[in-house]
Amino acid sequence: MKFRACNFLVIPIFAFSACSGQSESEPKAQSCVIETGTFANVIGGTAKLGSEQHYREERPLRKAEITSFNIDETEVTNGQFAAFVDATGYITDAEKPQPGYDVTGGAVFVEPTDENPSWWQFIDGANWRHPEGPDSSIKGRAFEPVVQVSLNDARAYAKWAGRRLPTESEWEYAANAGADTEFVWGDERAPNDKEMANSWQGTFPIENTLEDGYLFRAPVGCYDPNNFGLYDMIGNVWEWTETVYQDSAGEPIHVIKGGSFLCAPNYCRRYRSSARQPQEAGLPTNHIGFRTVGKISD
Template sequence: MRRLPGGDFIMGSDRFYPEERPCRRVRVDGFWIDETPVTNRQFAAFVAATGYRTLAEMPPDPADFPGMPPEMARAGSLVFERPQGAVNPDAFHGWWQFRFGACWQQPLGEGSSLSGLEDHPVVHIAYADADAYAAWAGKSLPTEAEWEYAARGGLETEFAWGEELAPEGRMLANYWQGDFPHQNQLLDGWERTSPVRTFPPNAFGLYDMIGNVWEWTCDWYALPSLDNKHHGRCCIPSNPRGGLEQHSYDPDMPLARIGRKVLKGGSHLCAPNYCQRYRPAARYAHAIDTSTSHIGLRCVVRDRV
């Protein structure tokens, strides 16, 4: 882990997505944070010590899904599958597949394994799984503000390393190059996840804060307050937190009443033409009961006062 001193910083962005606005100055206390996302090797140690089963390893209860055919009541998770040709970028069903058996130890579904992936970030992690691992490790999941402060590395730029995504053509993170979801030029060398520490650390010595896998925070999703646009150093909010659980579902999807927590960092599926969330300010509201092949975690330990 690395200890960060805390302090104030500009959170959010006014240049990209509405949910990141407005830019506002906030302050966080000092804390320790994992240098890398939690790896398959580390998560395996947790499972060996506790016998824990992730949400993706447990079959759904048909009572929760009226009309579900019995043969579909099997454990699994969502796996990205690159389509053969161009598809409607708004139709995510064109590249996400629910695969039986997909979980942290079978990341591509039944018959797959972790061979050669021991030092890749663990994936197919639902929020409860991330929280359970953090508790076992004697740590916590970061708040959104803590995570963003760490990702910025002391900079107030759009990207974690400056104002250009690929300065002088250098790949500084694992993200998608080409037209998502069907064309991946692999300029960064990776189709899916990459081993942690593959790309350079940020100024705080932290790896993969951008790209590779999304990371859970402990904050419920809410839009930033428009009344909280602090650019000066007076009345700066300290250790801000997210929304209330009952307001954390997507208002555009009234039937989706499952609470949503904030994911940060983007993943290897973020692309210039789709989901430009490979930035510290980027955020995404994700249902706490859903796991995918590009969501993992990283932990913190807060200073005790």
């Protein structure tokens, strides 16, 4: 089975890999560390959601009334998630053995080869501390978005923080920030050759030219915020929402939003606010994270 990097990942249990995963290179040094744990108020109103111009699952173009809320200015980081784990002793789904199997781990993007053309593998030992497998680490990456978290892991963090996950409509409304353009920053993906979000440059999945300086995830806040002051709503990592994509007799399928560092012009043009993808709620990967929302204080 071949797994699409920006599509719904269904990795069969027999696909577990004993390999340790690829090691990440150090992220590009850049002065983009900003304060985390801060919120932006989003004043409610009429939202224009979806698109008629792109992928079928984004249709129809529709309107919805949104109630005011606040939202994390950044994706939840490794440092923030570590504080939660330290305070609670929480164990993520990727750190627990899969039912009936003595393995733990999550899905990891790997460069395809002639011998193995698939670019997703379930790596034993991949988890939020070791996003690409046991040979990888988050040391020195406290400001990168946490990944290898399931929907329930994200919910657990949000509950601990006294918050919740956004609905798809809330997320898209916040990402648009009043913009009515193809991308939240305008109608060009890279105006004046400036990369506006952490995505894949080059031909996916065989060549990443690294024009934005990042092979995997970037620290939060390395790109300009949108009009609401929110960073990385597009690119970097997909983000969980509470919205169910479709009913399922088995594990729930939820909507993820925003695209990731794996979305490329030739393959996954989902670095737009209207883009949406289904994701198995219990499957952690190294390209999905989250942010939380809450009530605006009186």
